[in-house]
Amino acid sequence: MLKSISKSLWLLLFAVVICCIVYPLALWVVGQTVFPFQANGSIVKGPDGTPAGSLLIAQPFTKDEYFQPRPSAASYNGSASSSSALAASNYALRNRVATTLGPIVRYGSGPKDGQLVAPDIESWFQQDRFQDNPSILLQWADAHNSLAQAWVAADTMHAQYVTTWASTHGPVVEQFIKANPAIPQPQPSDLAVVFFETFSKEHPGRFPSLATHTDSAGKATASIEPAGTGTDIQSTFFDMWRLDHANVNLQNVPGDMVTTSGSGLDPHITLQNAMYQLDRVAAKWAVDTKRETGSVRIEIEALLREKAFAPLNGLAGEKLVNVLEVNLVLRNRYGVPS
């Protein structure tokens, strides 16, 4: 027994020396001398010579001039990798994808082939009928309580708007309290569903959206106002619009464009995804550099094809491009996006 304890401690000591000191130090020496670029995180320098990112870690790009990485459940935070962990059966997954799709999806055939569906979603929303029943907003809030609550909680301005609404709709709030004795003092998010119900009655075909006004002095003020157009409507109600237009042919969006990766830091997109973004990117650079779109497009397409690679040389998957690598070339070639 005592012997075993002492031998255990010896073994522990030897193992710590070998496995925690000798072994990592040996690898560290190899790394820092033979593979210093990789060993320090594959950091690449930007146009001004300072570190601009790691080739292996996705970073956010929002400007139209740049190719955009896959959406990230980690908000591209390089120190907190994370996945969405959403199950296929969780409506949150479907909703996230649908809201991304709404503003970018295009018709795939018919008279409007190639045009955005977004304007049609807005006019459909203004008519305010879903599956032969009136009031889209009411049906949305009823079917997706959690989304209605999430809208209220998403922004302090939203919450404030609901609070103001509650102060002018005393009877509605009282009725809510009577129906929900467990919530004697409802918070704005508790009232989300009744708020949307009343809102849809008072403003049919409208959605509370952010509006910015500039007064005569040039000072901008933001407020929430009922609106019949805007990205809020395009994204929030795309899923319902789709159900009302189930047989309309739409262009498919590449899968990796709307799904989050396992780490939230996936630095690659498929070549197919890059090609999908190519028109937008090329058009924008053409404006910035005052050149013709066609020739810019050809240049960038050649760049994509040159940089594209496939896992295990194509034995295991389709062609990919590294987003930062390509964007870095674009930045160096065409300058700062306007």
Added chain:
Amino acid sequence: MFLSTWFLPVALLATTTFIAFPLSKYLAWIMEGKFKAPRFLGWFEEKLDSGPQDWKEYTAALLIFCTALFAFGFLVLVLQPWMPMNPDGKWMLAPSTIFHSAISFMTNTNLQHYSGDQHLSNFSQIFFILTNMFLSAAVGFCALTAIIRAFRGEKLVGNFFVDMWRVVVYMFVPASFIIGVIFLQQGAPMTFDTFARVSTLESPSTQQTIVVGPVAAVEPIKMLGTNGGGFYGMNSAHPFENPTGISNFVNTMAMMLFPFMLVLMYGRMLGRLRHAVVIFSVMLLMMAGTIVWSVYFDTLKPNPGLTGDSVARTYEIPSASAPGGKRTVTVPAVGGLPVDQHLGNLEGKEMRFGTSAGATYAAVTVDVTCGAVNSEHDSLNPIAAISPMVGMWLNCIFGGKGVGMINMLLYVIIGIFVAGMMVGRTPEYLGRKIGAREVKLALIALLVHPIMILGPTGLFAATDWGLKAVSNPGPHGFSQMVYQFSSASANNGSAFDGLGVTYGLANNPAPAPEAVPWDIAAGLVMLFSRFLPIVAPIAMAAYLGAKKRAPQGLGTLRDDTATFALLLLGTILIIGALLFLPVAALGPLAEHLGPIPFGG
């Protein structure tokens, strides 16, 4: 598409099998003590040698050492705030999480209720993680070696400490170094810095802080030792842990390598290679089955959450409060979203590994009870997720380092016993009669696993502990709980990551509400499910080995034939199916068949 889907899994299985055959010879050679170490290494060996031990002494030494390892790990984690290599002053983990993590790594489970990149300093990553990864993997290996020696009829089954030294220093360290250099070349960082800070390209005023560290040192033993605890929260899905398609191939192969070799080592050391090859084939068949299942349902099928279902469905469900005892629920139709899903379900997948890499890895990592993940298992297609669960439930498809083979031996004993009963002959294994005592010990070891999964799952599913921790609605929430305890009990370590089990650092103002009960319950499950199935089989092997060897007769059930393979396969599938079919039906099957999306 056919090639890019199936090349990877086929190449993995073929390459690993091909390497395992010759290399297992080297393993047997070392464990037999035929390798004469250079003098300076021999000094350590002598220093550790406490003389030949019988099975009781060997087991006691094993348990004492694991206790010491637990204490050491606990201490390192507690001391984190005061140790070096902690530039941003990370505080210690919550006490319950320290308890959980120390057990988790000591038992070779590596279930993580924390996130390495957010909660551990590089000091803890090296001294807690590396120590445990090398040593806990060796413990299972040594247990198997002791069992082999007992089966050979040896009264003295070797010396635990010398065995540990041999496994760690003559196998794991050199193998890890080689794989580490490959990972380094592919892009894994190897530095003692904690952060790399960059100004992003689009808006240079925005800083991105990237966690780096000794990743290339942790990664090889994480895979080779079937440990599976990631340096980063998202494990092998993280681009630094697994930078390329090649690193992913090596990574997957590394976790299969030792489990493959150990089965063959068993045969070599017993002089019964043919018997081991039969067992190997059964395992390989089951592994291929789980891979085909997950690849077929995850890579070749779209994510059902995004596809359409044009008809509304009405379900009748029992309800005590409704008139007539039944209530109808109507699930509205859903429209198909315009998403190109020809690459399968991409939610939670990384692009650079290859089309079927996520699904393949999901199956392999549970079969060999590694527990590393290169995609988010929570987001696997519902029916595909059965594959990783089955891997954990059976727990013998190659299985963890040593213990997988031990679990398989239990099925072998039970299978032979059942077959013996059927033909009315005393069952024999390795020429020795299997008696009541051996079967009892085998059953104890075998039944710990389902009890430790089903019991706690039932408890947590019925209380707020579970209900407030699940992050997905309906049957998937239940799957999350089942998966967590299956992973703990199989000493696997992968998880459905949405489950709210992370307390974080002790000073975290907003921890997951039910993190503490999960820490404690999963910790205890890992402890029991690790050591009972090690101790009982060693005892069983010792009792069996002590019996007289009977000469092989005409009526002896031969253990190196296809018939035996079928018998073994049948035993495993029937026992596994009987034990776990009900929870599979309540979780992933119900999710697959039920409405998708489930609720709003």
